[in-house]
Amino acid sequence: MxxxxxxxxxxxxxxxxxxxxxxxxxxxxxxxxxxxxxxSISKSECSGGIGDCYWDDGVYESIKRFVQCQHEYVDYMIFVLAYYLKNLILLQFELDYPNEFIRAVDGTFKGAPLIKRILSLVFKTSKGRISPTFGSISGTRLVLEKKGYARVGFHGWTIFYSLSAIGGYFSLLPLHxxxxxxxxxxxxxxxxxxx
Structure with missing residues (x-):
């Protein structure tokens, strides 16, 4: 210019x-x-199991919306693409971007020692809102939260087109x-x- x-x-x-x-x-x-x-970004370990494909969506200033499709397991969120699956249930949770951010993610996973799948995810926001449950609650509980931080990205594993593990990136509060x-x-x- x-x-x-x-x-x-x-x-x-x-x-x-x-x-x-x-x-x-x-x-x-x-x-x-x-x-x-x-x-100032930190990366959490993944909760769940190990899959056949590692994915990493990187870091963003904030997250605006979650979209999830499922069969029996959490097949994918907005950050894991499996668009060719059919007969999916679609759930959506939208944030008041840029005034609201994810502060915690709760969920569950279960499976054999080597093959685990994420069964449910729930997002908690800075405004005290809680998303609908993505998936069905069953198995071992997982919590992705870091006090005084906002979640600004995700990473994890997939196996057979399902989430098998999820972790995240955190940024210190305030975001600015x-x-x-x-x-x-x-x-x-x-x-x-x-x-």
């Missing part, structure tokens, strides 16, 4: 993300500086922690602005 002549610069800092900008402007932008925040303002780059003329 803009012209290709002049001095090049980069607004980046390793391990941080940009959440806003500040600078000076007259008729045109004179200088630009970013607001950074630290990215204290920010760091860097000095604007460019000239120090014009009107100051700060978003």
């Amino acid at each position: 803009g012209y290709e002549h002049g001095k090049n610069f980069s607004l980046a800092e390793k391990g941080k993300k940009i959440i806003g900008f500040h600078g000076y402007a007259e008729k045109n932008l004179i200088s630009l500086g970013p607001y950074f925040t630290t990215i 922690p204290t920010v760091e303002q860097l000095e604007a780059r460019g000239y120090d003329r014009g009107a100051t602005w700060n978003n």
Whole structure:
């Protein structure tokens, strides 16, 4: 964007993300500086069993909606695609994105020592809402929760097109922690602005 002549610069800092900008402007932008925040993500172990296919949806700022289809087991959620299965029951739970986040996941799993399947999942939100039960409650209980953290992603295992294990990524609360303002780059003329 803009012209290709002049001095090049980069607004980046390793391990941080940009959440806003500040600078000076007259008729045109004179200088630009970013607001950074630290990215603090932790990854939980998977609960359940081991499958034949590992999946990892990565980290997102927030999760907006869960969609689940099932037969006898939890066949897939929005993060595990098994769209070619037929005669599925469809459940959906939508969050008030970006004002609501997942703080905990409860569920159950059971099966033989080597082949376990997730039978149920329930999502608890920052607004105190609880999702409908995805699947049917039976077997060993699992809880994915980290006090003071929000869930921002999922990973796990599938076996025979069913979830066999689930884990997650957590981000410290608040999701937008204290920010760091860097000095604007460019000239120090014009009107100051700060978003």
